[in-house]
Amino acid sequence: MTNFQKLSETEMEVMQIIWASSHPMTSSELLDIFARDKGKEWKGQTMATFLARLVEKGVLISTKQQGRTNIYEPCMSLEEYRSQEAKSLLKTLYEGSVKNFLATLYDGKELTKDEIAELRCWFAEKAGVKNE
Numbered sequence: 001m002t003n004f005q006k007l008s009e010t011e012m013e014v015m016q017i018i019w020a021s022s023h024p025m026t027s028s029e030l031l032d033i034f035a036r037d038k039g040k041e042w043k044g045q046t047m048a049t050f051l052a053r054l055v056e057k058g059v060l061i062s063t064k065q066q067g068r069t070n071i072y073e074p075c076m077s078l079e080e081y082r083s084q085e086a087k088s089l090l091k092t093l094y095e096g097s098v099k100n101f102l103a104t105l106y107d108g109k110e111l112t113k114d115e116i117a118e119l120r121c122w123f124a125e126k127a128g129v130k131n132e
Helices: 007-020 029-040 044-056 078-094 099-105 113-127
Strands: 060-064 070-074
Touching: 007 029, 007 070, 007 078, 029 044, 029 070, 044 060, 044 070, 060 078, 078 099
Parallel strands: none
Antiparallel strands: 060 070
8 A cells, every 4th residue: 555546536437437337438439428428528549548547656557459449447446446545535534543533533523323333333342242
């Protein structure tokens, strides 16, 4: 996690499509999906830039197919990315403390009683304590 780099909003959009796909993807496929589903008519170079950044950040790998067409596939799952981002957030903003993070949410009245009860059960389960 020492080299973890958070994804930008647009990079995350690209990765959401790749993670949801059941197969490796080309930049052309991604351009078509963005045009069709999101109304974004990007140029090939724009997509290539985002894909290069994602490879650089270590969430994608690129392999050559035929000619100059690159095939992209994730080298980490969405769950792995979320875990790394959460750990980075905790380390950066809350000195690695889950308690400090939860205190911030609770002090701001962001947690409901049901959520607190759910967290208690979760913590008890993680600690190996039977919930009575």
